Amino acid sequence: MILTVNQVGFQYRSVKILEDISFSIPRGEITVILGPNGVGKTTLLKCLNKILNPSTGRIHVKNKSLKIMDIRQIAKEISYVAQYNEAGKITVFDAVLMGRYPHIRFTATKADLKKVGSVLEHLNLTHMALKNLYELSGGELQQVAIARALVQETDILLLDEPTSSLDLKNQTRILSLVRDIVQDHNLAVIMTMHDLNSALRYADRYICLKNHTVFGAGKIEEIRSDLLTKVYGLPVEIIRHKGYPLVVPVDDAFEAA
Numbered sequence: 001m002i003l004t005v006n007q008v009g010f011q012y013r014s015v016k017i018l019e020d021i022s023f024s025i026p027r028g029e030i031t032v033i034l035g036p037n038g039v040g041k042t043t044l045l046k047c048l049n050k051i052l053n054p055s056t057g058r059i060h061v062k063n064k065s066l067k068i069m070d071i072r073q074i075a076k077e078i079s080y081v082a083q084y085n086e087a088g089k090i091t092v093f094d095a096v097l098m099g100r101y102p103h104i105r106f107t108a109t110k111a112d113l114k115k116v117g118s119v120l121e122h123l124n125l126t127h128m129a130l131k132n133l134y135e136l137s138g139g140e141l142q143q144v145a146i147a148r149a150l151v152q153e154t155d156i157l158l159l160d161e162p163t164s165s166l167d168l169k170n171q172t173r174i175l176s177l178v179r180d181i182v183q184d185h186n187l188a189v190i191m192t193m194h195d196l197n198s199a200l201r202y203a204d205r206y207i208c209l210k211n212h213t214v215f216g217a218g219k220i221e222e223i224r225s226d227l228l229t230k231v232y233g234l235p236v237e238i239i240r241h242k243g244y245p246l247v248v249p250v251d252d253a254f255e256a257a
């Protein structure tokens with residue numbers, strides 16, 4: 001296991017957000033964290049990246065305690081794409097190059113610049129390399145943030161709602177690309193996602209949060225509609241269309257809502 005989480009709890013001042021969270025993350029798989037608004041998904045991702053310090057419990061990255069790792073060590077192992085991305089006065093190229101910082105000693109080398117160029121090309125972003133971030137749309141900014149995470153070349157990628165601002169074609173493109181990268185480089189991806197159909201299609205495992213803790217976890221193909229119904233408080237069923245699972249609210253769902 002590349003990442004292990006043991007009995008982690010977190011609170012903002014005296015308000016309990018997470019309690020007794022435990023799971024392990026393998027390489028070569030996408031794990032999706034599911035759960036309703038405000039349940040603590042982003043908080044959990046931030047604990048995994050030491051942006052926030054858990055009040056209780058232990059997190060280990062490759063058997064090393066996150067507590068004793070400094071920012072540079074963490075940035076070599078874990079990249080993080082936040083749910084909302086700042087749009088400052090910096091070009092796309094330079095913003096993505098920032099992802100190389102954990103690897104740069106004094107100044108960026110030709111290899112660093114080449115890496116940025118190739119990731120931009122891979123994500124179809126080359127044409128906007130010299131634009132400033134503030135000139136981009138929300139979806140373009142989100143793809144730039146993903147590009148920055150990819151040039152960081154970490155074994156663990158944390159993605160907070162990575163496709164929330166993307167159109168259908170870009171959602172499919174980015175999630176397929178993430179899946180290919182996970183398989184080709186044996187990475188571990190942990191992402192949060194509200195789009196249950198994309199989650200069921202692209203993730204390998206799920207962790208469902210409810211009432212501050214893990215309510216269910218397992219292989220995504222084994223996720224059950226009654227679990228989702230309890231987690232989201234809305235009656236749903238899982239049907240299959242052309243072999244793909246689809247989560248649909250059942251007839252009386254709107255009354256329940």
Ligand SMILES: Nc1ncnc2c1ncn2[C@@H]1O[C@H](COP(=O)(O)OP(=O)(O)OP(=O)(O)O)[C@@H](O)[C@H]1O
Nearest residue numbers: 012017035036037038039040041042043044083192
């Ligand atoms: N800086 C903060 N100070 C105090 N409370 C906070 C802070 N940030 C978040 N919270 C609270 O922590 C809880 C969990 O927030 P979090 O953003 O982790 O939820 P989430 O599951 O990611 O939600 P969403 O699906 O809406 O993005 C929420 O109740 C939120 O109000």
